[in-house]
Amino acid sequence: MGKLLTNSAAVTETLNPSPSLLQWPEAAPVHSPKDADMAAAAWAGVSGLDEQLRRRLEMIRERGVFWKNPRDAAAPGVAFRLDHGGDVEADGNCLFTAVRRAIGSSVVEVRELRQRAVRRFLEDYGSADGSEKEAVDVAIRHLYSPDLNSGWGVHVVQEVKLLAKKADRESLDAAIQDLVDLGLQRELASESIYKEQCIAISDGLSWAKYMSTSGSLDDEYDIITLQYTDDGLLSIDENRNGIAAAFGDDIAIESLATELQREVYVVQAHGLDAMVDENTCVFFLPHRPRVQICEHPIFLFMKGTGKESFF
Template sequence: MGKLLCDSPAAAVAVAVAEALPSSPSPSPAPAAPLLTWPSPEPTTPTSWTSVAALEDQQRRRLHRIWERGVAWKPSSPLQPLVFRLDHAGEVDADGNCLFTAARRAAAAKPDARDLRHRVVRRFAHVYAAADAADRDAVDAAVRHLYDPDLKAGWGVHVVQELKLLAPKAHRDALDAAIQDLVDIGVQREMAAETIYKERCIAVNDGDSWAKYMSVSGSAEDEHDIITLQYTEEGLLTIDENRDGHAAAFGDDIAIECLATEFKREVYVVQAHGADAMVDEENCVFFLPHRPRGEICEPPIFLFMKGTAWCGAGADHYEPLVATVLQNVTPDKAAVVL
């Protein structure tokens, strides 16, 4: 699953962050992980767009036209323009790690999804540590917008807003005991849990806490459990206490940019919107670019996301796409030019 910024104040913040942080950061206290290497993709049987689940007719027709005519990529020199045919490369588990699973499959990378997640976090930490105070403030603002929003605002756009908190696994018993203490003196269980979690857990509201949050893959080896508080305009709606510790941090735009930097390749998220997005068929598929910091050394990686409403609201699952070069198609004949 993933969280994507699109046509929202958060998108503007994300763009500002991308422009603010240095493309070639100065050395930081901890060296970044080495860039990924990957073999040539093994032959994969592409999935026809006619057989991809949960697509509306207009999405399917537009994706098929793009498949027929291709997507033109026009990089800066010395790389040459290419035209790609995009095939769906199959579904991945909706376990919260789908961004990393899909990226791994699309790039034919060696690390597993959990290792790739941790490489992304290390890459982010390296850049964040090297940034100046103003640039870190911009990153912090983007993180707060995503995971610690101002609950006095935003209700014209969102029906439900979430706060993400991190509970150290080693502290769960102590947190439960503190909640029970409040219940014993007459506080409602849900209100007691909200109070204790807000007081004693880590809010995801800056770059450092984002790194801790994005490290969570839903495995027993994680240091933290994710607690989610959901609110409506009237107040607390529900608390996901994640008792089994299986909740993973959904990939977001910050993580995708770090993936691009790790691979030295652009990452395009291909969003396909249905009729509820109120867009015509010609414009129901669009490509959201995420560029690496520094040089681009290889063709892009393409990931697929199905939009379920305007601005992709509710679309939080990534699937891999296989890009095959079309030898006899010129960029001016392609359905889409990037």
């Protein structure tokens, strides 16, 4: 059971770091002191960074990041220097574009990398037992088919994702028009038809169809997005030009890590609007493969600046 904090002394005591928390050591940097100037130059040209965040990233580059294979206790550790490798456009393909560039592949195309992640997921999902599949399905429903009767204490807007077959768009439009002719408001008519006739992303198989969608004319499906507030339907993105792609999520990242046999770290950065202090404005989110680790990790830098980056 939690405790209610009613005085400033208790709050201060609670917020003080516990001795068990890992703090960034004040030891000598992994690299020579002259690397400080190089670190500053490396991040100086990156747009959208608060000054505190920029300093933290410069320090991480100067000191390096130590990595050790978590499944091989005898293997030596490796220190990485994280340089900013460039930006990728923040469209639905940004994860796969960043991974492709981070691994230095000029052979594998972005769409192929997406399909490899989906195939890997389907293999693992197909071999999972009932309880494992149900856990995955629950996570998928939470992401793409949320219960609109709850969650409003956290979210202002919630989205429901649906898949419409490209070949069915004309028949869907005709069904919507039939309801409009009967006097129903077009937006409500569209919501009704899409929810009735399109595919909800609610389990592993429908997730695979969704994550296969890259915004290409060759896709089988178009992504429809229904946005809700606690008052009801807010808007519908019908994606009539079919260019919306499925953004890579944690499930896709884990599948990529498994396919590439290496850990993938999302380096999450927060600006002044979200950080507690400078020491907590950057953290590393590991995605571990479900197979043996055979390669060094890759690091993907993520910040809400309109673009994604990689190291």
